[in-house]
Amino acid sequence: xxxxxxxxxxxxxxxxxxxxxxxxxxxxxxxxxxxxxxxxxxxxxxxxxxxxxxxxxxxxxxxxxxxxxxxxxxxxxxxxxxxxxxxxxxxxxxxxxxxxxxxxxxxxxxxxxxxxxxxxxxxxxxxxxxxxxx
Numbered sequence: 001x002x003x004x005x006x007x008x009x010x011x012x013x014x015x016x017x018x019x020x021x022x023x024x025x026x027x028x029x030x031x032x033x034x035x036x037x038x039x040x041x042x043x044x045x046x047x048x049x050x051x052x053x054x055x056x057x058x059x060x061x062x063x064x065x066x067x068x069x070x071x072x073x074x075x076x077x078x079x080x081x082x083x084x085x086x087x088x089x090x091x092x093x094x095x096x097x098x099x100x101x102x103x104x105x106x107x108x109x110x111x112x113x114x115x116x117x118x119x120x121x122x123x124x125x126x127x128x129x130x131x132x133x134x
Contacts, residue, residue: 001090003083006132007045007052011068011078015042015057022046036111041065043111054111079118079128087115087133099123107133
């Protein structure tokens with residue numbers, strides 16, 4: 001079911017500072033910032049040869065990332081995203097196996113313009129899992 005790692009997401013308290021660190025200090029190619037109001041975040045992607053790192057900043061105080069940063073003020077790993085060929089089939093298989101899909105269970109459009117779902121971290125060793133259809 002799982003394909004390659006699409007990205008690893010890191011919540012950051014200041015997207016500008018984090019972008020500068022990855023671009024200027026680490027020499028990485030970093031995308032332009034993109035606001036995703038449906039997900040409550042602003043993101044940039046650090047482009048790597050084998051995957052991406054997504055830097056997430058809260059888009060307002062109601063963002064789930066704001067709550068994450070309250071517990072982790074310096075930021076930290078937020079989730080890992082795996083690619084799947086058919087997100088609805090993956091969802092149905094996972095739900096039948098007892099995994100919990102967050103939200104209403106229906107895919108939303110993610111930062112890459114593709115359908116995404118999130119799986120409850122308590123079902124996956126404390127790690128929030130995002131699935132993205134490719």
